[in-house]
Amino acid sequence: MPRTDGGFLPSRCPRIGSVVAREDQSGGVQVTVVLTKKQLKQMVAAMGQERSARAAGHRLAASPTMEQVLLSLRRRHMKRGEKGQCRSRWRPELQSIPEEI
Known part of the structure; x- marks a missing residue:
C-alpha cells in the first residue's frame, strides 16, 4: 500500500x-x-481482571489479554480490507452548498 x-x-x-x-x-x-467506547471498556475491564488475578496468584484463562484483543482487531481489519468492505455509516445529506450573490 x-x-x-x-x-x-x-x-x-x-x-x-x-x-x-x-x-x-x-x-x-x-x-x-x-476503538469504540464499548471495545475500550471491554479491554480496560479485561486488563483489570488480569491484574487482579495476578495479584491473587491466579491466571484467568477466559479473559483475553490486550495482545489478543489487538490481534483480533487486526485480523478483522485485514479481512475487511481484503474483501473491500468499506461501509460508511455517515453520508452527507446536502448535495451542494448554495452560493449567495
Whole structure:
C-alpha cells in the first residue's frame, strides 16, 4: 500500500477499525488503533481482571489479554480490507452548498 506524505500507512476502510502505522527513522513502528467506547471498556475491564488475578496468584484463562484483543482487531481489519468492505455509516445529506450573490 502506498504511503502518504507523513509516512503513514492508512487503512483501506477508515471508518471500520481504523488502524494507522508509521515507521520512524530508527526502525520503530508507531501504530494508532481507533476503538469504540464499548471495545475500550471491554479491554480496560479485561486488563483489570488480569491484574487482579495476578495479584491473587491466579491466571484467568477466559479473559483475553490486550495482545489478543489487538490481534483480533487486526485480523478483522485485514479481512475487511481484503474483501473491500468499506461501509460508511455517515453520508452527507446536502448535495451542494448554495452560493449567495
